[in-house]
Amino acid sequence: VAGDMDETRHWRVGELARQAGLTVRTLHHWEERGLLAPSERTGAGYRLYSDEDVRRLYRIAALRDLGLSLGEIREALERDGGLRAVVERQLEALDRRMEHDARLRELLVRVLESHDSADLLATVEMIRMSDRYYTPEQQAELARRREQLGPEGMEQAQRDWAELIAAMEAEREAGTDPADPRVQELARRWSELIEAFTGGDPGIRASLQRMYEEQGPEQASRGALSAELAEYVARAQSQASR
């Protein structure tokens, strides 16, 4: 073993794959993609990798473990300074993903904590809706306000809405004129609760309105409001300004 003069040791693909903890197919694929070709072949076409090839292989494997795509790895290996550029992009993408995952995790935990699975699906749908209509800043603002309210405050708000909706629905079913003082009082309360939700932020108000316009009251309120009731409330509010 001592004086073994194997100046350029060569590796066959299977050997090398086993060594590096990869599959033969992976090495084939890297070759197809132009990342790593063996510097020699035997007469019968067997791939022979040199020490130099092996070093390149380990570099590629390392970069792959950093999450780079094969295209990015090529870029990193070809250009000087390419590594830094590619890794910076990679880090940014990773940060975005980690943020996303953190939010997702919270969501999943909430889903698991919830016992009623219909209710929990509704929660997810609501969040999805929010994501579509509120800007990230607006969402942060809404979250801030929710935090300020605390769990009891949130429940209180929900009860307030449930009560108000029930009262409004009762008037509508009774056929009360929207201009009636009782209904007008409810409409005023309605505006107050919306004001409390938007916190007076005109952007949030606009987003909310766009959501109701585009999705309709049933979707936007996740079933809390019927189209008929929304219509009735709108009539009462237009009455108020007369």
Add this chain to the structure above:
Amino acid sequence: VAGDMDETRHWRVGELARQAGLTVRTLHHWEERGLLAPSERTGAGYRLYSDEDVRRLYRIAALRDLGLSLGEIREALERDGGLRAVVERQLEALDRRMEHDARLRELLVRVLESHDSADLLATVEMIRMSDRYYTPEQQAELARRREQLGPEGMEQAQRDWAELIAAMEAEREAGTDPADPRVQELARRWSELIEAFTGGDPGIRASLQRMYEEQGPEQASRGALSAELAEYVARAQSQASR
């Protein structure tokens, strides 16, 4: 708009896609995969989605946002309690990914902080190697020990090794007999440093040895040790036991 009796409103695929923030192709795909088929078609084959279909669509979209695959969504919607099971699996997978990402992020930051890109690639390769040969527990143990050493301790250890390797290489080049007392002293020091690294843990010692056997001294030491020098040290150590 008021008394509109559209008992079963129908949606065409484009409309619905726009509403839901999806593409038409996505709805086609969901249909191919058996997730959501419109309950009606026009004579010409136009898809018509009912309110019921729309509700199902929103449920699917919500679950997709939770990161479920289309297959998992089917499972969740078909079986009772399927949602909980699927979400639990999802959460476990997410936790694993988040842990992985956290480690990856550290790595990427270290790569960016390093100025010599060859050096940084070596670091990544070393970590890859460690992942292959040390169990998670052993890695934790090694990390604990590194932390205990602190940055100065680490640098000191690296200097110790560099010195010892240089001294050993000098003897080898000079052709000193491995049994020579000077070489024997170096070999003793060598064993001490390995002992310091493994912390006396036999598992770590075995993993380290397996790594050197399977990868060879050059790869395992990331170029710090030549095959010849490793051979020389081995001879010196076997001499010691005589």
Add this chain to the structure above:
DNA sequence: TTGCTCCTCACGTCACGTGAGGTGGC
């Protein structure tokens, strides 16, 4: 001669994106 390793296609995966070529509907 028998295994073992290797070779080159080539299809499958996952959730759609992106045309191509053609037809119904207000």
Add this chain to the structure above:
DNA sequence: TTGCTCCTCACGTCACGTGAGGTGGC
């Protein structure tokens, strides 16, 4: 009649996994 919407193929993506069918090598 002119756009617009819709239809059904069908290939492409990304990094390989997984055979299929056949041949070299110690």
